[in-house]
Each structure stands twice: as C-alpha cells, then as structure tokens.
Amino acid sequence: EVQLVESGGGLAQPGGSLRLTCAASGFTFNKIGMMWVRQTPGKGLEWLSHISAGGSPTFYAASLGGRFTISRDNIKNLLLLQMNNLRVEDTAVYYCAGGGSPDFWGQGTLVTVSS
C-alpha cells in the first residue's frame, strides 16, 4: 500500500524556519518524481516545488522567492522541504504528493506562522 506521511509542521514565528519531512513507503521511491503542495483553509491547491526521481532537476513556484528548498533521500525514502524566512501567508496545510498526476498524496501537515 502506498503511504506518504508528512511531519515537521507546527507553529513558527515570522522570519523563522521549518523543515518538513515526508516518509514514503509502498512504492519504488527512487523511480518517482515528488512534489510539495499547500492549501490554505477554504482555498485551492497551490503547487510549491517538484523534484525528479534522481534528485534533479528541481522546480519551484516563482511566488516562493527562493525561500524554500526541496530535496530527497532515496536511501531513507524521504522527501524534504526546508522553509526559511517564513511569512504569515505561508500558513497552510502542506501535502507531499508523488507520481505524474500527482497519483498519491499524504494526509498533510499544518504549518502556522504567527507571532
């Protein structure tokens, strides 16, 4: 069974940092491109970043302004998102997702940025 489990969300102050982790299982992780998507409560889906199966290339939404970095560990089957210089408007549920549609999604982790 495919499983994606996000962790690392929580409360952060404006200007602070958080690192999200997505643990993958049930599929050949090193063969699948992965991405991070977020959703503000009551709003639509916003794509943030994509990383290819082997780790490069990577792509980012222009709106992030270089504040976020996606990476992966194909030995430990982990997808990571380093988020720096957080803003109040980064408050959202963050999902990791994989495959070409994307085909499968985690349950999400809530990030709240507030002073």
Add this chain to the structure above:
Amino acid sequence: AGLTQPPSESKGLGQTATLTCTGNSDNVGQSGAAWLQQHQGHPPRVLSYRLRDNDRPPGISERFSASRSGNTASLTISGVQPEDEADYYCSTWDITLNTWLFGGGTKLTVL
C-alpha cells in the same frame, strides 16, 4: 497562464455532471490533465491519471470518466450520488513555465 475551472456546479441526484478545465497548448493541450477529488477535511485523491487515459486508479468508480478536446479537459460524473459532493481540481504540467498547475477547483453540490 493557468487552468480555469468554473467555481461551482449543482446537479440533482442521478444526473450527469460535466466539469471542465481550460488551459492552453503548453499544458492541457500538451499532456492532458489529471482530475482530483477532495472532500472537506481530507487530502485530494486522484480520479483520473494524467497521460494514462485508459488506467483507472484503484477504487475509483466507473461513474467517473475523463476526456480532453484541444486545450480543455473534462470530467464526467454519471449518476451523481450524495458522496460525490466535493471539490474537484484539474492538474497538469506546463512545459513553457516549467511549473505544475492546479485549477482553481469546482465545488460540486448534489441537490
């Protein structure tokens, strides 16, 4: 550039709903679109794969079918049921922008 979806659609029980997603030749026209369903409080789940029109995701009812004409993708839901009330998103890759796109979503209400 983006994917355009009507914000809402209402259908009576048992009717057929057709949801649309309009892009351009760099995204939908290039590689079609996937369709995702999201119930309140739950993560999205894929209803139809991008680039794999003949593959149905596990557990997805045959009442859901996807198609494409030019730069517009469509999701048809036959015999709408109460459990189909949800938000529906289209998604695809844009080869010029090098970004993944999601439509704004269509909220389907079952009357």
